[in-house]
Amino acid sequence: LYWGGDSIKNYKKALTYAKMAVGGDLSGRPDLLLIDNVPERLIESLYTKDNDVEGAISFFTDCAKKKSAFCIETLANTYLVEKDFVSAKKWALLGAEINNAKSMWVLSQVERQRNALLPKGTSDPTIDAAIFKWYVKAAELGDVKSTMSLAFGYAFGLGNIEQDLEQSCIWLQKGMAAISDRKGSWKEESGDVEEYKQAAQFFQLQNCQSRMLGDAPAIRFASPTPSPTKSKSASPKPSATATPN
Numbered sequence: 001l002y003w004g005g006d007s008i009k010n011y012k013k014a015l016t017y018a019k020m021a022v023g024g025d026l027s028g029r030p031d032l033l034l035i036d037n038v039p040e041r042l043i044e045s046l047y048t049k050d051n052d053v054e055g056a057i058s059f060f061t062d063c064a065k066k067k068s069a070f071c072i073e074t075l076a077n078t079y080l081v082e083k084d085f086v087s088a089k090k091w092a093l094l095g096a097e098i099n100n101a102k103s104m105w106v107l108s109q110v111e112r113q114r115n116a117l118l119p120k121g122t123s124d125p126t127i128d129a130a131i132f133k134w135y136v137k138a139a140e141l142g143d144v145k146s147t148m149s150l151a152f153g154y155a156f157g158l159g160n161i162e163q164d165l166e167q168s169c170i171w172l173q174k175g176m177a178a179i180s181d182r183k184g185s186w187k188e189e190s191g192d193v194e195e196y197k198q199a200a201q202f203f204q205l206q207n208c209q210s211r212m213l214g215d216a217p218a219i220r221f222a223s224p225t226p227s228p229t230k231s232k233s234a235s236p237k238p239s240a241t242a243t244p245n
Helices: 011-020 038-049 053-064 069-081 085-097 101-116 125-140 144-156 165-182 192-205 208-213
Strands: none
Touching: 011 038, 038 053, 038 069, 053 069, 069 085, 069 101, 085 101, 101 125, 101 144, 125 144, 144 165, 144 192, 165 192, 165 208, 192 208
16 A cells, blocks of 8 residues: 555555565465565565665665575666676676576676677677577576577677577567566566567568478567556667677
């Protein structure tokens, strides 16, 4: 109620009660039992709404030290957004050790930042390989952003990684399937609809149906419509996460 009730909205009070719920019994709310880390997700949302970065870092640092995968990935991503790439890498590496896909995504973005710091017109094949490595590892664990980045990386050739349109098509298809599968669930993200549209369009432009299955009719994808309870805000264009440096 304190999180969303217009008449009594108070994020600090909401945080107090959300923190009391950590580790508690959710059996009275069976609709929440299939969602991972319910109180922690609510806490992360409240810190975001209250624009309290320091509070979020403090809470999720304590939580991450207990090896909570959600807290580790949240902390790593918070540092990434704040452009503290050293801290982002530190926690993301810890997440990668426990096979956390979102932490691996953060590591790919830390490596991309290293690429951005290179002198204009130069490249470092070891950085390109590291970016690609984290995309692959995270995508194989089901991370959608990494899956899409891998698809576009293969389409354009990521750094010194050779272009492979068939692999691009495969990963585009996997990415679109993953977005469709999580539609309407707690895993759905606000940018899913736009990301699906872009991937489906690229799938058609690359003639992926013919490339993968032979002379079959082109598939016409109907983009998923936004879920009623989800935000319609668009995700960044593919170039923001996938176009090679």
